[in-house]
Amino acid sequence: MLFHTWTFAFFFLIVWIGYVLMRRGPLALPWLLAASYLFYGAWRPAYLLLIVYSTLVDYVAVEGMARTGRRGLWLSLSLINNLGLLGLLKYGDFVIGNLDSLCVALGLPRPPSPPGWELPVGISFYTFQSLSYTIDFWRGRIPRESNLIRFATYVAFFPQLVAGPIERCSSLLPQLVERRPIRVDDLACGASWFLVGLFKKLALADQLGAVVDRVYADPSRCDGPTVIAATFAFAWQIYFDFSGYSDMARGAARAIGFDLMVNFRHPYLATGLADFWARWHISLSQWFRDYLYVPLGGNRVGAVRWSVNILVTFLASGLWHGPAWTFVLWGAWHGIGLVALRPLERRGIWNRVPVALRFGLVQTFVLIGWSMFRAGSTADLIELVRACGRWEGIPDVLPLGSLLMILAVWLHQGLSESRWSRLVRHPLVAGSLAVGMIVYLAVVPLAGSSAFIYFQF
Amino acid sequence: MNASSSDPSASLSRAGMPHADSPIHADAVAHPTRLPADDPSIAIPLGPRAWIVVTLVTLVMLTILPRANEWREPFRPSDHWRQPTEAAEDYWQFRRFERQVVRDGAIPVLGDSAVWGLYAKPSETLSAELSRRLDGRPVANLGVQGLSPLTLEGLQSLAPCDSPPLLLFNPIWMTSPRRDLAAIAETSDLARLNHVTLLPQWFDLPPAYAPTLEERLSRSADRTLTIRQFSQHLRIDDLGGRDLPSWLREHPRALPWQGFDDRVLAPADEPGEPVRRRVPSGRETTYDWMEPEESNQYRAFVRTAQRLSDRGALPFVVVARLDPTGRSESCLEQERKIGERLRSELAARGIPSLRLESGVDKMADASHPTPDGYRSWADELIASTEFGRWLASRSSSPSLRSPRL
Numbered sequence: 047m048l049f050h051t052w053t054f055a056f057f058f059l060i061v062w063i064g065y066v067l068m069r070r071g072p073l074a075l076p077w078l079l080a081a082s083y084l085f086y087g088a089w090r091p092a093y094l095l096l097i098v099y100s101t102l103v104d105y106v107a108v109e110g111m112a113r114t115g116r117r118g119l120w121l122s123l124s125l126i127n128n129l130g131l132l133g134l135l136k137y138g139d140f141v142i143g144n145l146d147s148l149c150v151a152l153g154l155p156r157p158p159s160p161p162g163w164e165l166p167v168g169i170s171f172y173t174f175q176s177l178s179y180t181i182d183f184w185r186g187r188i189p190r191e192s193n194l195i196r197f198a199t200y201v202a203f204f205p206q207l208v209a210g211p212i213e214r215c216s217s218l219l220p221q222l223v224e225r226r227p228i229r230v231d232d233l234a235c236g237a238s239w240f241l242v243g244l245f246k247k248l249a250l251a252d253q254l255g256a257v258v259d260r261v262y263a264d265p266s267r268c269d270g271p272t273v274i275a276a277t278f279a280f281a282w283q284i285y286f287d288f289s290g291y292s293d294m295a296r297g298a299a300r301a302i303g304f305d306l307m308v309n310f311r312h313p314y315l316a317t318g319l320a321d322f323w324a325r326w327h328i329s330l331s332q333w334f335r336d337y338l339y340v341p342l343g344g345n346r347v348g349a350v351r352w353s354v355n356i357l358v359t360f361l362a363s364g365l366w367h368g369p370a371w372t373f374v375l376w377g378a379w380h381g382i383g384l385v386a387l388r389p390l391e392r393r394g395i396w397n398r399v400p401v402a403l404r405f406g407l408v409q410t411f412v413l414i415g416w417s418m419f420r421a422g423s424t425a426d427l428i429e430l431v432r433a434c435g436r437w438e439g440i441p442d443v444l445p446l447g448s449l450l451m452i453l454a455v456w457l458h459q460g461l462s463e464s465r466w467s468r469l470v471r472h473p474l475v476a477g478s479l480a481v482g483m484i485v486y487l488a489v490v491p492l493a494g495s496s497a498f499i500y501f502q503f
Numbered sequence: 504m505n506a507s508s509s510d511p512s513a514s515l516s517r518a519g520m521p522h523a524d525s526p527i528h529a530d531a532v533a534h535p536t537r538l539p540a541d542d543p544s545i546a547i548p549l550g551p552r553a554w555i556v557v558t559l560v561t562l563v564m565l566t567i568l569p570r571a572n573e574w575r576e577p578f579r580p581s582d583h584w585r586q587p588t589e590a591a592e593d594y595w596q597f598r599r600f601e602r603q604v605v606r607d608g609a610i611p612v613l614g615d616s617a618v619w620g621l622y623a624k625p626s627e628t629l630s631a632e633l634s635r636r637l638d639g640r641p642v643a644n645l646g647v648q649g650l651s652p653l654t655l656e657g658l659q660s661l662a663p664c665d666s667p668p669l670l671l672f673n674p675i676w677m678t679s680p681r682r683d684l685a686a687i688a689e690t691s692d693l694a695r696l697n698h699v700t701l702l703p704q705w706f707d708l709p710p711a712y713a714p715t716l717e718e719r720l721s722r723s724a725d726r727t728l729t730i731r732q733f734s735q736h737l738r739i740d741d742l743g744g745r746d747l748p749s750w751l752r753e754h755p756r757a758l759p760w761q762g763f764d765d766r767v768l769a770p771a772d773e774p775g776e777p778v779r780r781r782v783p784s785g786r787e788t789t790y791d792w793m794e795p796e797e798s799n800q801y802r803a804f805v806r807t808a809q810r811l812s813d814r815g816a817l818p819f820v821v822v823a824r825l826d827p828t829g830r831s832e833s834c835l836e837q838e839r840k841i842g843e844r845l846r847s848e849l850a851a852r853g854i855p856s857l858r859l860e861s862g863v864d865k866m867a868d869a870s871h872p873t874p875d876g877y878r879s880w881a882d883e884l885i886a887s888t889e890f891g892r893w894l895a896s897r898s899s900s901p902s903l904r905s906p907r908l
Binding site: 051470485 | 545637724738742747
């Protein structure tokens, strides 16, 4: 069930009415859980078994930690189970495929064929969310959640179940306990978020997708400017797609009285790589920071070890996105960028570079990274690099209309972080934008919509 | 070691994000319910009052826009105008045409491609021939390609005809369970269903039509909301059936508004082939006729006629005939029975009708006449006393005296 469908609108209306009626009663949580499972089961009912299994294992693991005192053992069980399941379903084919290539190259007996399992939608998101509970409890940072229904609702909370934001139990569980009243402000705020997300997805992301697909389907037939234009389009497509999902998730949650964390903060205004990662997919960055980077030593170690920590974190982040070398390369690209930039930053050189130049350099760096992310394979990536050596004139792959819309969004974001922010946030401007977005979505013939890009991760 | 700006952890902390060292439930405390205007993460910070204003302004705009487009895109249908084939699903334009027909006091002729004139030029169709025989009295071709009785019923609920129309019943829709939408011959048939938006979405669905919940909701919205029909009109009429992004990709240097012109799509003048009577193949044609009681199309047709009648737009039903070439006696007899059954059922409801006897030897295919065939049909209608009576009665119809525009 996708947010931008009539089915979701119908589903949400029913869930909202039911929740408003039952909010203070004992049925509120079962109602939310049933809604979440229905939402998830709409993709494929069999997937529900996985989420129920993960939920039960982590619940039992924490119960075990609390009752037996053998915290390490139970944590290991949770880690092996969660990461094992994720690894098997997400990376099984990748590992066996690469092993097969290696065996062929070395003349060794080939391993059995990959099972070709379909990746359950959202598994990377809810696995991380569920894992954070067991790890945080093991660290003694959160209390045990004894109510299984509440914990299951936390893991499967439908607005953010399939593509985040990856919420922490310290944020969402207390809200599930409190279940505060829904105010008119919540509805207004939720509607604002949802509308922006819907517009990003339907009017922007899906339309840019066709531009990108045309070029990336066969990069060997393109020249450099075309590849650059398509990569620029992809950078915005993935931003509109993913941040649009996050906006809609936050809007839907807010309309039933829940606050989800900010997941994007104008990433294409970043003037540094760390700044970019403080603005892009914030919930995942924080997850890797708290559960991988900090345990590795974070920045409380020497320069070499710090560099290794950053590289490991970003390689893992790249691999999290999917079982492909292109994602690993993308992660490595950003890790290397952060490591390379550090000496310049420590000596204050980077900050003396004019903002416009820093902005341009960072955006170019990010853009190159996106070409790795989007390339279908490493062979396609090589084709892209080759294509960049050809120049056949001004590209016309990105329509002027789409470019103008991107520039308008960029300008709006820039103004909202400048001293003109009060102007762009004025109710008259915001209201005009809202009317414009609704009318655009209602009147302008748009292409059929697709699933969100991040569902595949 | 100090947190440097290259440390994501430091950056995130600076950005005001919760840190892993936060105390238990600290995030919940740090997440007070804020007014939208105070939330920096929201692009359009609107409070409840602002949303009320936005809703009202939006409703006004969505009401005005289609009307403004009528002013921008003048529509003066020529004498024998018919909805172009590529605009068969432009129900907004159909409704506009229908309103214009009522305004002009023309006699609307409703039906499928047999009314539209698949193998005839616009000036050779049933409506054109009738108009000529009625001394130039306007008769409008409201036939739509691919419109079965079931979808005609949907079209009439979407764009009700306010003037007593001539309504053509084409028995071809009852010649097999597949045409009757009682059964699917192949899975690919589903993709070939015409005018799916006009099919029943919630009750009395024909067995061949099994939409998902999303399709039902979406198509219900298409039928209910004028703005969705208007959007479809823009897609068909201005963008050549494409969405705006596709059009922009084909015209990369153009600005979005350049895709929208002020012309209404005009019908092509040429008929499809053949225009002559078809040559018998020598093989016997058999039909798996549906019984009227079981036929979805038959029942839908009767309901449509009844609804028109109930609304004060008493229709005159013309029961067409199929090409008898190569058909067995029993097959022809079944068609006759269905025609007579329909006529008697309509008569019981006070709806006049006529089963055409002529033109069967002037068919271009099983159910579409050649231009000669239309001439025969028009001659037969003009000669019919029932039709004459209906013509006389429709002139004094209350709906014609005060047309709803």
